[in-house]
Amino acid sequence: MTHINALDPGASPLDYYGYELRRAREAAELTQRQLGDVINYTGSLVGQIETARKLPTPAFSERVDAALGTGGLLSRLTELVLRSQLPAWFQQTAELEARAVEICAFQTHMVHGLLQASAYARAVLGALDRSNLDDRTAVRLARQRIFEKEKSPVFWAILSEAALHQQIGSPATMRDQLAHLLAFEHDPRINVQVLPFSAGAHAGLQGSFNLYRFPGDPTIVYTEGYGSGHPTANPDTVVDCSLRYDHLQAAALSLRDSAELIRRVMEERYGEQRDVDGGPVA
Incomplete structure (x- = not known):
């Protein structure tokens, strides 16, 4: 077991966080249990975070910052x-x-990570490996905090209709995920379009990809394999994928029609099933 006195604050960001948490707590002359009582967490959790054995959440950090000034x-x-x-x-x-x-x-087969709801993300990450699943889910969801920035990016997401039908997790998990997508329906900075099955052969048949655009740097194309990511600024690749994306947007449903399709799949495929007496089916 790692002892707090053995922590090297330069070893990793997590170690540095634990070191600063301990330093601030001791400066306030509070025990781990006392700090936990103040912020409504257990003293044990405070100790685990101080010793880099547990990840802090944004909510935990905000409470500690307020409590310790x-x-x-x-x-x-x-x-x-x-x-x-x-x-x-x-x-x-x-x-x-x-x-x-x-x-x-x-995305060809599942909802993009920046749009995943908690239970859906957990089901994706736990498909083959359920170790440290709570922490791994929190880490994935933390990526979505980019949308909370004062100048958040404009996000365009095209999902194959297959992503709506591929059941990941329970029906309730899928219903919650599709409802999460609909929550962005009127957000001009987060735009979700669906590429319908009726589009047939399309410009994205080679697989999923992302384009990242910056104010003063070259555009980056990102593709992904099993356990590997491939970002590139190669001009030919950028031009090719930008053209592909334009064609995918042209073939996709409008924002309004996409929302209607998501809503219809949510109700027809994942809506709560009821028996003849109106009660939910077990």
């Missing part, structure tokens, strides 16, 4: 900590997401 230090560190827990091959891409002014994504 740290001027938002821990909240600022949280994003760095959570990003550092992403798979090493994806960390560069997470930085691209955080810096981009526009993101264009095409």
Whole structure:
């Protein structure tokens, strides 16, 4: 078991967070249990975070900052900590997401990570590996905090209709996920379009990809394999994928029609089933 005195604050962002949390707590002359009582968490959890055995959440950090008067230090560190827990091959891409002014994504078989609801993300991440699932889910969802920035990116997402029908998790999980997509219906910065089955052969048949655009840097194309990510600024690849995306948008349903299709699939495929007496079916 790691002991707090052995922590090296330079070893990782998580170790540095634990070191600063302990330093601020001790400066306030509070025990772990006392701080936990103040912020409505257990002293055990405070100790686990101080010893880098548990990830802090944004809510935890905000409460500690308020309780200890740290001027938002821990909240600022949280994003760095959570990003550092992403798979090493994806960390560069997470930085691209955080810096981009526009993101264009095409997904062939599931909802994009920036649009995933909690239960859906958990089901995706737990398909083969259920270890540390709570922390891994929190890390994925933390990527969505880019939409809370004062200057958040404009996000265009095209989902194949297959992503609406591929049941990931329970029917309730899918219903919640599709409702989550509909929550963006009137948000001009988060735009969801569906590429319907009726589109037939289309420009995205080679697979999912993302485009990241920046105010002063070249556009990046990102594709993904099993356990690997492939960002590139190759001009020919960027031109090719930009053209493909334009054609996919032309073939996709409008924002309004996409929302109607999502709503229809949510109700018809994942709506609560009832028996003849009107009660829910077990």
